[in-house]
Amino acid sequence: MKNTELSFEFFPPKTADGIANLRETRQKLSVFKPEFFSVTFGAGGSTRDRTMETVFEIQDEGYQAAPHISCISSSKAEISALLKAYQDKAIKRLVVLRGDVPSGEVSTGDFKYAVDLVSFIRQETGDWFHIEVAAYPEFHPEALSAAKDIDHFKRKVDAGANSAITQYFYNVDAYFQFLDSCYKAGIRTAIVPGIMPIYNYTQLARFSGICGAEIPRWLRLRLEAYGDDLASLRAFGTDVVSELCEKLLLAGVPSLHFYTLNQADIITKIINNVNASQG
Numbered sequence: 001m002k003n004t005e006l007s008f009e010f011f012p013p014k015t016a017d018g019i020a021n022l023r024e025t026r027q028k029l030s031v032f033k034p035e036f037f038s039v040t041f042g043a044g045g046s047t048r049d050r051t052m053e054t055v056f057e058i059q060d061e062g063y064q065a066a067p068h069i070s071c072i073s074s075s076k077a078e079i080s081a082l083l084k085a086y087q088d089k090a091i092k093r094l095v096v097l098r099g100d101v102p103s104g105e106v107s108t109g110d111f112k113y114a115v116d117l118v119s120f121i122r123q124e125t126g127d128w129f130h131i132e133v134a135a136y137p138e139f140h141p142e143a144l145s146a147a148k149d150i151d152h153f154k155r156k157v158d159a160g161a162n163s164a165i166t167q168y169f170y171n172v173d174a175y176f177q178f179l180d181s182c183y184k185a186g187i188r189t190a191i192v193p194g195i196m197p198i199y200n201y202t203q204l205a206r207f208s209g210i211c212g213a214e215i216p217r218w219l220r221l222r223l224e225a226y227g228d229d230l231a232s233l234r235a236f237g238t239d240v241v242s243e244l245c246e247k248l249l250l251a252g253v254p255s256l257h258f259y260t261l262n263q264a265d266i267i268t269k270i271i272n273n274v275n276a277s278q279g
């Protein structure tokens, strides 16, 4: 994509097959010369070691790796140790999140909100890390109001976040409205759209229900109609997401962040479609 930085998000694989699959995915996606590959952090630190191993492997391959790091259930001492390990490995970028409280867990650890973790990282490591935080064009499901959510987002920026990646969305107007509101609130950092390719309707509907990302009615009805015909659903979904990316690029977004689910093929088609549309 011309003049557009790309980044790709992975989850840390659990099995030997998963690790091999992710290596292949990374190799396929590396042809797009991404700015970085990020690796998620399981709720409550459940993937701490696997996130670190995956990040180190990516870094050893010569790419920029960005570990996600979340506060829920973490102590200050654990976070300090993690930051030190990442600094020792010359990791320069973090995606800093609150995370979700695992069911049955009561304690939130030493940090309640992502802003607390951003402040702590700045206090501990100065300007070493480029800090990404999360933003929600359709608003976070726990937000008391749209205005409060934007205010909480601004606090993360004021605490030292350099840029943000959004929750995925299929309604491009929600993203542009959000950018306007953030600008009016005095936020000047880049707010990079998070792009979720359409792999599987049931999974997408379940996840969208939890994270508050809306599947517009027209899209939901079209996707539901494909039933078990996964190939047609994916072909249609690929067109929809390609058009979404084209609209975002036409509006001048400088970067796109893809949620890969550790798969390369659909994203490759989307990027090729967009490149073809740019001529």
Ligand code: FAD
Residues within 6 Å of the ligand: 039, 040, 041, 042, 043, 044, 068, 069, 070, 095, 096, 097, 098, 099, 100, 112, 113, 114, 115, 133, 134, 135, 140, 141, 142, 143, 144, 148, 149, 152, 153, 156, 165, 166, 167, 168, 194
């Ligand atoms: P926060 O910014 O802390 O906000 C959470 C909620 O609290 C919001 O509703 C906000 O309005 C509210 N809030 C904030 N501050 C205050 C305050 N002072 N008083 C009252 N309310 C407040 N989850 C993972 O577990 N691992 C991952 O790797 C991961 N990666 C992600 C990557 C991206 C790009 C995105 C968009 C999300 C990711 N998530 C991940 C999900 C994320 O952890 C959840 O959405 C979580 O519920 C909120 O995290 P946050 O960092 O946005 O939280």
